[in-house]
Amino acid sequence: MELLKANNIKITPQRLAIVRLMDEYGHISVREIFEKIKENFPSLSLATVYKNINAMMENRFINELKIVGQENKYELVKERHSHLICRRCGHIEDVKIDTSKLEESVPAETGFAVEESSVQFFGLCRACQSKK
Ligand SMILES: [Zn+2]
Ligand SMILES: [Zn+2]
Incomplete structure (x- = not known):
């Protein structure tokens, strides 16, 4: 490959x-x-x-x-992305959203030198929402 x-x-x-x-x-x-x-x-x-x-x-x-x-x-490894994680079925989906503001605000507010970060959203995927 x-x-x-x-x-x-x-x-x-x-x-x-x-x-x-x-x-x-x-x-x-x-x-x-x-x-x-x-x-x-x-x-x-x-x-x-x-x-x-x-x-x-x-x-x-x-x-x-x-x-x-x-x-x-x-x-x-691919382009930077965040993850959507379904609490019910465990499905993980990639999502591209801009987290740069979040990363800038942490050092600005806390003085912490951020080297890397990852954002995970937990909830219900579409499929699990429809079978209640
Ligand atoms: Zn699900
Ligand atoms: Zn991923």
Whole structure:
């Protein structure tokens, strides 16, 4: 995959499979990756999946998403975005909204030097709203 090459990441069939899953599902946990990947790589251990994820994270190729009440999810690094998280079904959606004002206001009001931030919105997705 060109993206892996461009990021100087050693390409292995396992990594390629992990990247494909992330591309397909958007946000996925290590356990979910492991369950889906073991059909094609029966000898692959959960520890190896973790190792691959960590290596790609160090290369800033994938991003870790910590969500309260959920397993950590991973996604391919892309344009900055925030997340909409459904409390009922756990669905995670990307949303592009301008959070720059928020990031400017924190140092201005508190003197805290912000290095990074992420915004997560919790609520009900459209599908869950319609089945009450
Ligand atoms: Zn939902
Ligand atoms: Zn995302």
